[in-house]
Amino acid sequence: MTCEELKEMYELYAMGVSDEPERGEIGSHLAQGCGTCTTGVKHAVELVSMYGAMTPVVEPPARLRARIVASAGGVQQSNWFWSWSPLWGGAAASLAAVALYFGYQDVQRRHSLEDARAQISTLSRNHDKDQAALETVQSALNFLNEPDTRLVTAGKQIELPPKARVFINAQRGVMMMASNLAQLPAGKTYQLWVIPKGKAPVPSGLFQSDAAGNAMYIRSGAVNLENTAAIAVSIEPEGGSTAPTTTPIIVVGV
């Protein structure tokens, strides 16, 4: 087909809804570096983008930013996880454990410890009504602040297997804190799976580890605890998979 015949379809192509044979024809023109179609599709992308930008704004939850940064291996900057109030004591204890584990190996680990202290302090300020949980956190904070607190490790030469703590809330979803994760090559990502009893794994989100091999990921939404057999993590192509294509590196029974 000629560019003239295709030009009416550029916007539908930009939206991914053009029918065949026009879809294939435009794709072919673009692949061959056709200047007319490339320019036309770019103009269509502009029009479609501006059309989408007419959507009324909906304010996302504040926790989402920290979740996204963390999924790329960044540092938490907000208190998103306090919305998991039934789990926050356990999560804080896990955070303290994670900070202890990584806290004394190098400068990065000292930063992790400082982050843990700051987050636990924030927790203490915001949740003073939950006395029992505060006592747990305070105990962890005191432990972290003890000058003689040290962590004994086996050394960097030993490659530890991936491990994870998984918190499940029937209403809120699944939160996973993993460590010892390998740095993945370009084009690969970690994928979380919720595995129902007797059924195929359900794709439940993608995430990356940070430089130290840690990752924290939340799959929000209700979980049927009675029908869930396990939570698993596998390495998949960057866009994710509809079913695991590799053997899971982490499987946690529910």
Added chain:
Amino acid sequence: MILFFPILFAVSDSNDDREIARRLKNREAEALGLLYDRYGRMAFAIIQRIVKDAGITEDLVQETFLRVWNRVHAFDDQKGALGPWIMTVARNRAIDHLRSVEGRMSQNMYEFTGNERPDLFGDLEKDMLNSDRARILRAAFTKLNQNQKTVLELAYFEGLSQTEMAEQMKQPLGTIKTWVRSALQVLRSELGEALTA
């Protein structure tokens, strides 16, 4: 909380996308936070409008930004427009989800990787979402009749092809094509030289 003004007025008008893209290429995770600050509400709004579920929206917004993080190496930080790219990736994630739920997964899947190629977002106006042209388009949309508005919404927010629209609206395919073609002609015409400049 729904704010009753469109996305195009909610996007920051500062012009530091280039610096954010550069930092993303340097694998600075906090730059992803800056990117989210600029375009997170936009992505969230589009995805929620499509999937209509807050929890799923959060997951898909995260996948959107993670996909950008993983593919930014192919993005031209000197010429590319981050906003339209993120909007396309966000919408694709939502439409893919919708199609998988509705059993339409195989339909059009080719384009849902092809239409978000980073190179398609090169040489676009950096601040187009805040531009006069965006406002012209918004005004032009009000000139469409209801059938024209409906077919555009079915295409953009439900990911339906013209064939699928014909089935859903119980109209001849030729009628649907006429509505789509005329709607796009109105929008192109109103944008006029501004779009082709």
